[in-house]
Amino acid sequence: MAKETHEFQAETKQLLDLMVHSIYTNHEIFLRELISNASDAIDKLHYQSLTNGDLLEGDTAFEIHLTPDADAHTLTISDNGLGMNKQDLMENLGTIAQSGTKAFLEKLKEAQDADSTDKDLIGQFGVGFYSAFMVASKVELVTKKAGSELPAVKWTSSGEGSYEIDADARTEQGTTITLHLKDDAAQYLDSWKIGEIVRRY
16 A cells, blocks of 8 residues: 545644644643543454454453653554554544534534633544644554454644555554654653543543
């Protein structure tokens, strides 16, 4: 598969712009959202494996790992859940369901007009993945769908209107998200800080 570059849909661009120039003062919710997504992927795989045990490929220990790397200035969130193929990726990350995005933006405007930013708005509308851009200048996601013969896929974006999709050599099912943290997000390289956020949510 050759590397492809795609534009985000207009409403997604609008949403990304909001996340990058975040109206949310509480940036740490990005971690709650990414862990929640990883947990959902594990739940989906567990559910599907009840009728198709081969999907687990012998790996029955469901895990989510958070790995800060101070030298690379990255934070990685990985899971061994269901994973995605290229089509899933483009549907889930290239275009958010338009109705959901539109409703989210409308609710957000209402909250801003009322001078309150409801921290649960992100989770309600399934746009949690994009909260990563509050703290990251670039996001890389590598994923392989359980039970699929298709190669793993790598999704990369700096949140500026487009994203790239390429093949990846990953062989195990699941998803790994690497956040290239902004300079002002260095606190998310601190294991103690990460543990505190995880315990809170």
